[in-house]
Amino acid sequence: MPEIDLSLQVNGRKVTRRADPGQRLLDFLRDELNLTGTKEGCGAGECGTCSVFVDGKLVKSCLMPAAKADGAVIETVEGLAKPGTLEVIQRAFHKTGASQCGYCIPGMVMAATSVLREAPEASLDEIKERMGGNICRCTGYSKIIEAVELARDVVSGKATPAALEEDGPGESYIGTNVRRLDAPSKVTGRLKYAGDMVMPDMLHMAVLRSPHAHAEILSIDTSEAEAMEGVACVITSEDVPGTDGFGVFVHDQPIMARGKVRHVGEAVAAVAAETETLARLAARKIKVEYRELPGLFSPEDALKDGAPVIHDYAPDNLVKHIPIRKGDVDKGFAEADLIIEDEFSTQQVEHAYLEPEAGLAYVDADDVVTVISPSQNITHHRHMLSEIIAKPINKVRFIMSPVGGGFGGKEDMIYQGMLALAAMKTFRPVRLVFTREESIIASAKRHPSKVRYRMGLKSDGRITAIKFEMLSDGGAYGMSSEGVMRKAAILSCGPYEVDNIQVDTRAVYTNNTPSGAFRTFGGMQAQFATESMVDIAAERLGLDPFEIRRRNMMRAGSLTHTQQRLDSASIDRVLEAAERASNWEAGAVGMRGPERGDLNGPGTRAPCTLGARFERPAGGKEKVA
């Protein structure tokens, strides 16, 4: 398509550029004008990180062609306040601690600005409704909403500007609400994440990914892609000079598929080219011949005799089994007045950090291979990459860029190796930015789990024995499965002292999207089962749920499930604190019905109802269609 002339006003300045008419407004702002405060989170108008004002209207710039903005007045997060200053809404975000990783925050600040401009007296519900198109994965929204309410009150005069000031330190900086030091750079969009960084002479990478869940690679023909003008290099596993393999516990994953693919979305080859578009076009020209293999899609199937083998080193498809034994479970169950058995399952969960994976690699003047990325573990990545590229460890350097949300999902070195190889092959800086779809198919998830549970109790609620068996789908690669199974096993039976325990946790290989580290590392899946069982037991025994927990809780001197003697256990205090704060009405577990004093009290919100919740201005018409 021929380029067109675009003339528009951006943050109060006239801008004229020749532009690709297919370019999105988001790319125009980021790539042409270097206004990287406007972020890409999903590219599909779902997350709101790319929100800007176009002629005063809040717009998701990933959905708008730049050509459509010709003649328009654009306002980005960089244009809200004069450089070096903060607007009231930005100061309110700073005050309340509304920014955490910060990646969604420019979009949130824009949405909040829209609230203050269009509905300066918005109620709490209207604020929530108007902010509902912006996703945040870190904050739980509470402090963001608090910030919008604070800014509303300052703007309307209900609160004084002093409310935006920092609290003093008192006699100590420990225990004080010092405002986040990184907040000003986040609320203004100034902070550069890896995908915002550019270097002179930089190449762009695109990755060819497997369309098959399990297939042998018969051949890879890169010749056509390599011959394309503007392509600097194509890399495959053939380019790995050292010992290929990475993983948090077992190094079972090659930088790019080697001989076979084990899950849909696995990297097979990568291209570095002058532009991102060109790199993507070239990646499509790589020809890969596959021979499909039978796949494994459930952990139960993976354990069957004769099941396809996914990794040669693990003929039984077992990633890890962690056993825990304490006391004598047979004796414990024999002593029980009540034995209950049940099964629980949890689903696979996406981290959904708003910042998709991104990185930039280069070889410096001292021949040090350097990778900048939002890695959660640069120390271990450095060790692994040094083996993979066969260089001494001091010739490998990792720099951790600001992480736009991690939650464990950025502990796996799933792309940094490709960047390093391309930089070594071209001696030019190379950048890779995942699309949301790539991030979803290529990155690890929370382990889905199935738990078979048997619990024995005395009639007074004391647990006499637990038998706990967990089976988890580890997916195609080991990643953190071993550690997740270990933590799940250690924490399995909850904060209770139980004399007789038999715990087994297992993770197995399948051809599903790999599972890996995710906030709680197996602790959540295991304790969901335990806390459900304790509630079921309380129901059967006619006990209050707090009471049954107190009768079993760990105390100073208790022996944990792994037979560690505890010097202190605060479970008594947190139970009491939650009971008191929630104004818990004691009673046996059951369907207790609505005739109670504890429901719908302080600490609850009103339920959402269907229909617009925006208030009608007096005499005016409702603003929302």
Add this chain to the structure above:
Amino acid sequence: MMQRKMRGRGVAASWYGIARTATVDRAGAWAELDDGGTAKVVTGVTEIGEGILTVLAQIAAEETGVRPEDVTIGDNDTARSPEAAHAGATRQTYMIGNSVALACREAREKLFTEIAAHWDVEAATLVAFDGVLRAEGTNLAMSMAEAVDICKKRGVVPVGSGHFTSHGTGLDPVDGSGRPWQAYVFGTQVAEVEVDTVTGEVQVLGIWAAHDIGRVINPRGVEGQIEGGVVQGLGQALMEDYQTVNGHTTTHGFAKYILPTSLDVPEITSVLVEDPDPLSPLGAKGIGEPALVPTAPAIMNAIHDAIGVRIKSLPASPEKVLAALAEEEARQDGAVAAE
């Protein structure tokens, strides 16, 4: 007789270990009291959103006597900063916070030794806070900027280094016995829900979250971690579901993979319980991961309280809630028919 909208409450307790599991965990840091009464801290850490940079600045300020905004924290760079290992495992405040505290104490000691000699007082009488250094029991006081200047003129650059170790042990391969962590935290959450028995939709209206985090460094930061953890737990409890068919995902993006938004968020009341860690200089423990653990079971237990059915397979989607209600109704009809 069930009304259309039913409310209920549930509770779940939890526990968690701090820092890396079943191994020796370690972290290191360098500190320097710098010109102008500022401080420089270098350690292998970058913000992943939890607020660690602010926490470390508070710790450095407390330990050296400068103000948090006068603390500069170096980038996490394997070629430029000491190892502090990874950003995960609820280990940042515990491992790196304590390393920074120890490094700052060493730097402060060097400064105090010089200033004590300069003033001719005992070093033990010196106190520095909020940019001012004083000798207790005297009128002697100077700014930290002056103190660093005098220290350097006496030929001493006040630098320090520190490392912190958490002594976990591996698990026995047969019976799993071992000491996986030296510090534990506990938590309890209460959830209040409303279930629409016609649509199967569950709304979480309130969460009361009581968590032991050891000594609290930044209360708002802790609340932010709890609120974020609760909402991730709520997402897993009610809506999030990554699905594949023969290994191909059917939830490619946020249109199909449903995440909680501002409209799904309950009112969250955090209660911070402080049971300080006796084995570390700061006494702080951690909150990042533990905040999420009890949320989903508390919500499932609340659903049971509201409508009498147990959802044992996450998420408790409207379809599953309706199916469970229908099953319960059929069971009760069967029981009546049998009488």
